[in-house]
Amino acid sequence: xxxxxxxxxxxxxxxxxxxxxxxxxxxxxxxxxxxxxxxxxxxxxxxxxxxxxxxxxxxxxxxxxxxxxxxxxxxxxxxxxxxxxxxxxxxxxxxxxxxxxxxxxxxxxxxxxxxxxxxxxxxxxxxxxxxxxxxxxxxxxxxxxxxxxxxxxxxxxxxxxxxxxxxxxxxxxxxxxxxxxxxxxxxxxxxxxxxxxxxxxxxxxxxxxxxxxxxxxxxxxxxxxxxxxxxxxxxxxxxxxxxxxxxxxxxxxxxxxxxxxxxxxxxxxxxxxxxxxxxxxxxxxxxx
Amino acid sequence: xxxxxxxxxxxxxxxxxxxxxxxxxxxxxxxxxxxxxxxxxxxxxxxxxxxxxxxxxxxxxxxxxxxxxxxxxxxxxxxxxxxxxxxxxxxxxxxxxxxxxxxxxxxxxxxxxxxxxxxxxxxxxxxxxxxxxxxxxxxxxxxxxxxxxxxxxxxxxxxxxxxxxxxxxxxxxxxxxxxxxxxxxxxxxxxxxxxxxxxxxxxxxxxxxxxxxxxxxxxxxxxxxxxxxxxxxxxxxxxxxxxxxxxxxxxxxxxxxxxxxxxxxxxxxxxxxxxxxxxxxxxxxxxxxxxxxxxxxxxxxxxxxxxxxxxxxxxxxxxxxxxxxxxxxxxxxxxxxxxxxxxxxxxxxxxxxxxxxxxxxxxxxxxxxxxxxxxxxxxxxxxxxxxxxxxxxxxxxxxxxxxxxxxxxxxxxxxxxxxxxxxxxxxxxxxx
Numbered sequence: 001x002x003x004x005x006x007x008x009x010x011x012x013x014x015x016x017x018x019x020x021x022x023x024x025x026x027x028x029x030x031x032x033x034x035x036x037x038x039x040x041x042x043x044x045x046x047x048x049x050x051x052x053x054x055x056x057x058x059x060x061x062x063x064x065x066x067x068x069x070x071x072x073x074x075x076x077x078x079x080x081x082x083x084x085x086x087x088x089x090x091x092x093x094x095x096x097x098x099x100x101x102x103x104x105x106x107x108x109x110x111x112x113x114x115x116x117x118x119x120x121x122x123x124x125x126x127x128x129x130x131x132x133x134x135x136x137x138x139x140x141x142x143x144x145x146x147x148x149x150x151x152x153x154x155x156x157x158x159x160x161x162x163x164x165x166x167x168x169x170x171x172x173x174x175x176x177x178x179x180x181x182x183x184x185x186x187x188x189x190x191x192x193x194x195x196x197x198x199x200x201x202x203x204x205x206x207x208x209x210x211x212x213x214x215x216x217x218x219x220x221x222x223x224x225x226x227x228x229x230x231x232x233x234x235x236x237x238x239x240x241x242x243x244x245x246x247x248x249x250x251x252x253x254x255x256x257x258x259x260x261x262x263x264x265x266x267x268x269x270x271x272x273x274x275x276x277x278x279x280x281x282x283x284x285x286x287x288x
Numbered sequence: 289x290x291x292x293x294x295x296x297x298x299x300x301x302x303x304x305x306x307x308x309x310x311x312x313x314x315x316x317x318x319x320x321x322x323x324x325x326x327x328x329x330x331x332x333x334x335x336x337x338x339x340x341x342x343x344x345x346x347x348x349x350x351x352x353x354x355x356x357x358x359x360x361x362x363x364x365x366x367x368x369x370x371x372x373x374x375x376x377x378x379x380x381x382x383x384x385x386x387x388x389x390x391x392x393x394x395x396x397x398x399x400x401x402x403x404x405x406x407x408x409x410x411x412x413x414x415x416x417x418x419x420x421x422x423x424x425x426x427x428x429x430x431x432x433x434x435x436x437x438x439x440x441x442x443x444x445x446x447x448x449x450x451x452x453x454x455x456x457x458x459x460x461x462x463x464x465x466x467x468x469x470x471x472x473x474x475x476x477x478x479x480x481x482x483x484x485x486x487x488x489x490x491x492x493x494x495x496x497x498x499x500x501x502x503x504x505x506x507x508x509x510x511x512x513x514x515x516x517x518x519x520x521x522x523x524x525x526x527x528x529x530x531x532x533x534x535x536x537x538x539x540x541x542x543x544x545x546x547x548x549x550x551x552x553x554x555x556x557x558x559x560x561x562x563x564x565x566x567x568x569x570x571x572x573x574x575x576x577x578x579x580x581x582x583x584x585x586x587x588x589x590x591x592x593x594x595x596x597x598x599x600x601x602x603x604x605x606x607x608x609x610x611x612x613x614x615x616x617x618x619x620x621x622x623x624x625x626x627x628x629x630x631x632x633x634x635x636x637x638x639x640x641x642x643x644x645x646x647x648x649x650x651x652x653x654x655x656x657x658x659x660x661x662x663x664x665x666x667x668x669x670x671x672x673x674x675x676x677x678x679x680x681x682x683x684x685x686x687x688x689x690x691x692x693x694x695x696x697x698x699x700x701x702x703x704x705x706x707x708x709x710x711x712x713x714x715x716x717x718x719x720x
Binding site for chain 1 (some may be wrong): 441
């Protein structure tokens with residue numbers, strides 16, 4: 001059990017921090033933006049890694065996070081100014097940045113303690129073993145501290161700007177009229193998503209961050225009509241998938257982060273099978 | 289230099305395979321990506337590529353060894369399941385396309401990771417070499433792989449040639465396509481199958497994560513250059529092929545750099561160049577067009593102000609640069625620069641410090657002022673706007689209304705002598 005706890009904790013904190021923001025990404029139809037950001041941070045991570053020589057330090061978080069943020073802004077510019085379709089803008093920007101990241105990993109493989117496996121599904125078991133040492137004492141896994149900080153930052157953001165987030169998500173027009181900084185909320189959301197993607201990268205890799213951003217939030221969205229309940233349910237899904245995913249992965253000796261996502265996918269499948277439009281397909285035809 | 293020569297001359301058998309594989313893949317994805325882009329399904333390729341991974345693993349597990357047909361068949365099946373799941377989630381829940389694509393992409397991929405790590409624990413798993421489907425490994429392409437990619441490219445080209453009219457209508461007017469009796473479901477299934485085949489062919493070359501880039505970037509770049517579908521298809525195929533060639537070239541020169549990301553970055557580079565320099569839609573062309581329009585508007589404004597000053601002055605020949613500056617609310621130097629521009633076009637003449645309209649300039653100025661005042665009359669009469677709501681709109685419209693439209697508006701309104709403010713409306717053709 002002492003082996004299990006740190007890994008489950010890191011897994012839950014990653015999924016929990018992601019799905020706090022993911023709920024709003026899903027509601028604002030920005031799901032693929034999460035996909036784009038979590039891929040785009042890779043070159044930032046490699047460069048920050050080369051420069052600072054350590055993983056998951058603050059400069060890395062900020063440096064790589066700003067690359068993700070810049071990618072999100074670049075996608076919007078390409079869409080608005082370059083008049084490229086939104087999905088094509090996303091597809092071009094994030095794949096190019098991810099390709100650059102892969103190239104950098106290949107080129108500096110010797111100098112960087114990163115490999116392709118880590119890029120894809122992280123090394124949650126190793127991350128959970130690597131302790132934070134302060135004043136000669138071990139204070140638990142460093143990844144847990146970093147993801148915990150990301151979790152708290154996202155939680156503070158959601159709680160402090162609850163009204164603004166809610167209004168700009170559900171009624172952008174009223175938000176604009178009421179003088180709520182919809183643009184500020186939008187960019188803060190993108191910025192925090194970038195930071196969280198970087199923080200979670202080490203544990204779960206680039207591709208599975210997407211799942212943690214979207215899947216628990218989407219499952220929760222299908223179970224409730226209330227925003228507060230949705231956020232809580234997303235946390236419950238994150239926790240359940242971290243716990244069940246860990247034990248299933250250990251049992252079958254497979255990728256832990258991958259299994260956590262598969263479990264959350266299974267929870268989503270159940271929520272989907274039970275969602276109202278699945279039971280009454282005719283309701284889908286009625287205007288929402 | 290020697291290496292470059294060896295590459296260009298295709299000296300090594302291995303180089304031939306790599307180049308043939310990437311170029312053929314580029315052609316296939318350019319053709320297929322064009323239809324995906326036009327149907328706003330660019331990211332479906334991304335989802336398909338990620339979703340194919342568990343299929344590759346399942347194919348390996350079922351076949352018990354690395355048999356190409358089993359791997360590709362599994363990938364195709366899983367990709368197809370993924371697209372069906374995306375459609376189902378969108379149809380039967382309140383989730384939208386972005387969430388549906390994201391969920392399928394990431395959960396299928398996670399399942400692939402789980403299966404991959406499971407395979408690695410098997411005794412046969414160590415040599416499975418399945419991880420190269422993640423980032424591709426163009427260097428390990430052999431003749432058989434190239435033949436598969438070539439077959440996919442030929443299939444894509446053949447399908448586009450045979451079903452060109454049907455695909456075109458499906459992309460641009462699905463309603464008309466359906467009413468003409470084209471089988472929409474079947475055509476969409478054909479396009480989806482082509483997309484899935486291209487993705488599967490690309491898995492080994494550029495990998496699951498990056499194949500979507502090849503489906504999007506060449507087609508998006510081609511879209512910038514043309515409005516015609518045949519040209520776009522040809523360009524997208526050419527851009528795809530060029531990305532493949534350049535990527536393979538850099539990979540052979542740069543030591544141990546992987547081909548897949550280099551191909552993707554080449555495609556992104558072609559897109560970036562197109563974004564800037566493409567005629568009509570490119571950023572440079574649009575900037576130039578905007579500047580030309582602004583220059584024309586500035587010139588027309590200067591001309592109008594000379595006319596308005598002349599309208600008020602006792603001696604019309606004595607308009608100075610300062611007058612124009614004051615009337616137009618700009619600096620004297622700007623006003624003089626504008627006047628000089630008008631002089632070059634033969635619309636004004638200069639006599640010392642005094643400027644006056646030439647007959648051509650006078651006609652042009654009267655056209656602009658007439659457009660302004662006729663538009664004000666139109667707004668006041670037809671839309672019953674109060675007099676203080678007319679001027680600002682007319683300030684913009686005077687640069688939009690051309691001579692033909694002015695004539696029609698004038699006739700429609702019965703050639704009014706005065707505008708709503710009581711000022712006389714000049715006519716371009718009248719003698720001053």
